[in-house]
Amino acid sequence: MAKYKLWVVAAATVLLLAGCTSLQSNLSSSSSIKSTKKLQTTGKVTDSMYEGVIDNNQYKTSQTRGLTTQQSNTAFDVKSLESGLLNISKKQFPTDKYLYQEGQTIKTAEAQKWLARQSKDNTLGLNPEDNGEKEPDKRNPLYLQQILEQDFLGADGALEGMSIGLGMNQVDYYAKEQYGATFETKISSAMMAQQGKQMANKVLTRLRQKKGLSKTTIVVGLYKQAPKDSLVGGTFFAYGVSKNGSTTIDSWHKMNQANQVFPLVNDEKAVNQSDADAFTSFKGQVQTFFPNLSGVTAQAHYEDGVLAGMNITVNTQFYSETEIMSFTQYIATAADKYLPQNIPLDISISSAEGVQAYVGRAAGSKGFSTHVFGSY
Amino acid sequence: MAKYKLWVVAAATVLLLAGCTSLQSNLSSSSSIKSTKKLQTTGKVTDSMYEGVIDNNQYKTSQTRGLTTQQSNTAFDVKSLESGLLNISKKQFPTDKYLYQEGQTIKTAEAQKWLARQSKDNTLGLNPEDNGEKEPDKRNPLYLQQILEQDFLGADGALEGMSIGLGMNQVDYYAKEQYGATFETKISSAMMAQQGKQMANKVLTRLRQKKGLSKTTIVVGLYKQAPKDSLVGGTFFAYGVSKNGSTTIDSWHKMNQANQVFPLVNDEKAVNQSDADAFTSFKGQVQTFFPNLSGVTAQAHYEDGVLAGMNITVNTQFYSETEIMSFTQYIATAADKYLPQNIPLDISISSAEGVQAYVGRAAGSKGFSTHVFGSY
Structure with missing residues (x-):
């Protein structure tokens, strides 16, 4: 018999991204949130992870996750957007004070409209209208590729915080005709940031009109999608926090990440x-x-x-x-x-x-x- | 920041079979074998695992593992034979005193002869000769299905111990003609044990004649193969230890395992x-x-x-x-x-x-x- 002694120091922000091995001596005592007993949760294995909310014995899956424009996301981009947004959220909504819920406010059909182009049929589209051009530098590219909502609840199960991730294209891949060859419209970092910030304000304005969201703190993270053939996901380049019902992000925090x-x-x-x-x-x-x-x-x-x-x-x-x-x-x-x-x-x-x-x-x-x- | 304290108690025999999560504070200090520095090893992450030997920067893979008679083994049987034999070996060759090496003494071609039937062309076959019968209860079944060697070395790299696992059929699956339907010859537990013990003595006699093996301690484990459609491997039902050059196992230890x-x-x-x-x-x-x-x-x-x-x-x-x-x-x-x-x-x-x-x-x-x- 041999004995090892180990101290696991939970460094919340880094641990999660890397996937975490965590240890605990007693599951039932680890939750530091004093939940009213009616609320059912997943239990918690480490302080660096959120405890999840269960509704009527079932886990509520996300309404927005994995949604995309015509062009599909790599699995890396889907995961990186999720885990990166969760890490940003932890700064605003500490894991020991909030419960986690997959995004439930923006419904699937609604998110699909937001992701699509502006058109007569779709006035909610956040991407610009099709100007009819086919050449890479003349057409209006799709700037927004993914949208993701994450919800943060208080101990009583009420929605107290929300994070929105906007996945922005640095390259918009398109075909000139159906099943045709793939062409690329490159988007500058400046343009990507400008478009992302404008869309963030539009999304905030829409969310503030929803029931129960007029005063909720909302975090918005701007994410740069990885190129199509990448073997790693993209990175976040900015985030901002909207409080007290504000419909704009007034101060963006720059993030310097690279994969x-x-x-x-x-x-x-x-x-x-x-x-x-x-x-x-x-x-x-x-x-x-x-x-x-x-x-x-x-x-x-x-x-x-x-x-x-x-x-x-x-x-x-x-x-x-x-x-x-x-x-x-x-x-x-x-x-x-x-x-x-x-x-x-x-x-x-x-x-x-x-x-x-x-x-x-x-x-x-x-x-x-x-x-x-x-x-x- | 939160801190957890954990004591990992390494219970050698059980831990391995279950697959083990192990922790250690310092890799270089964990090896308790005072190896002469010329010997290259894998390093060690837990006391319940053997440290492996490396030869000229390369790991020597097994000569006998996965070998089988015509009928193939399930992946479960291959793994169970390996991990079960390793657990039996730990009683005889403690992990803190011996290094591990995949079986190198019985060569692949030799093991294939041992696994085959006795015949004029193959006098080394441990399985009985084909008596020409096709009916389940009249033919001679294949009793031995797998053979596996595991080697245990001292700190100087010399072979000091060996374990042999014999995988015995409780059912021999066969076809009456090539590509024909599958028939089964059932083998009683008593017959399986009797055949296994006889074969163990034959194997010991052959091994004792090999260079450097005249006095080596040799453990033999008898393993009951799982049925063909099983979703779990088989179990060991007996083991014995041959010391001081003995060519027989005089005392068999019964093992009562079930999956x-x-x-x-x-x-x-x-x-x-x-x-x-x-x-x-x-x-x-x-x-x-x-x-x-x-x-x-x-x-x-x-x-x-x-x-x-x-x-x-x-x-x-x-x-x-x-x-x-x-x-x-x-x-x-x-x-x-x-x-x-x-x-x-x-x-x-x-x-x-x-x-x-x-x-x-x-x-x-x-x-x-x-x-x-x-x-x-």
Whole structure:
């Protein structure tokens, strides 16, 4: 028998984005929200996560999530918009004071109208009307690609806060004719920001007219969609808070985020060369270890130019229980040795049969936690 | 900021089978084996796992793993044989004194001969010769289905121990003609045990003649293969230890293991009805929570009639980051409330896109650890 002692320091903002391994000694005592007993909640495993609200034994799924214009979102963009908006929300609506609910106010049909172009039939469209042009720089692009609502409730279940994420295109992909080749209209950062801020005010004006929302605090986050072929999601570039019934965001907070995929390809410039080099060393070490290892890739996330976390995927043809056990231990050793210290790491080891094992390091922790998926 | 304190008590034998979440504060100091520095190892994340040996920067994969007779093994049987044999080995070769190596002594071609039938061309076959009969109770069935070797090395890298697992059929599936219908020869427990013990002695005799193995301690485990359509692996029913060059196992230790899949189907009798009822409550609670939840199943493992662990798989159509977060917390709450206490639990939450989250409770722990697989 051996004993380990571990302190898990929950660093709320970073932990969530990285996916979190959390520990607690007693589920029932962990909720710090004094909920009136009529309200049913999910329970809570860590202070950095919101407790979710359950209605009549059922979880209410989102009305707006995953909605999009004609052009579809990558799964990365859908997830990044969600988790990024949740992180912004935590600054305004602390997880120990608010419960979480998937967006219920903006209905699906309504959101679809907002996402579509302005037209005689759709006066609610936030995207500009079709001017009939087909050339990339003459046509009116779709600026808004996704809209997402997240709700924050008080202990009595009343809606006390809301966050709205607007996913803005940096490139609008379009076809000149149905099933035709794909063309691109590029949108400048300045234009993207200007359009996003205008739309934010329009959305606020509409929300303020809804029942119960006249005074609710509403956070709006502006998100830059990743390019279509990206292997990582986009990033938030600004957010603002509307209080006391205001129909405009008067002060925008700039956000400096960047995502990068390792290994770098096509002479792409590293956000930070030493991080890219560290990953290359790790990848090389891991790939010599096992024959037939098919791939090691990473998503790196930067906040204000500093590495804030990495998600690494290792694909292997192996799936023996003992091989995966040895490999998992080796990966933890190599990660500790080669990868940057003091950032959350999330490493999944997959075979054709799916995820076989996981190696993680939480924010603020030096130790690694591992899990090998077993079978009896 | 919140702080949790956790004691992870590594209960070696149970933890491994369940797949283990383990934690440690410092990788480099965790190895308790004073290895001569020339030997390269995987590093170690928990005392309940073996440290693996690396040869010339590469991991040596098994020569015997996954080998089988004509009839193929289920993936469950391959994994169960491996992890079960490793658990038996830990009694004889403690993880803090031995390093692990995938079986290297019995070569692939040799094992294939051992697994085949006796014949003029194959005098090494451990399975009986074909007597020409086609009827289930007149033919000679294949008794041996799998053979697996695991090696245990001392700190200097010398082979000091070996474990051999023999996977014995309780049913031999065969066809009377090529591509024909499948017939079954049932094998009694008594016959299975008798054949397994005879084969163990033959294998020992052959191994003792190999270079360096004349005095090595060799453990032999006898494993009962699961039926072909089983959703859980088989179980070990006996093991013995050969020391000082003995070519027979003189004393067999009986093992009383059972695996069961929940929910029970076709009026199957529960090993323990209250465990089956607990699972039914858990499943019901979880399925009302989320609409469109497609399935909740479990593998339960029993040692001497007592529940020793459960692996639960929850399949959902949902894959929203925030939905998965809420669901993960809810599952931990429901598991704590409805499932048996004091056993290791391993719950994976999967969508069509693969594993989305994991909820686990280690042996001897009251708290749950969770991980939501994130993406930037």
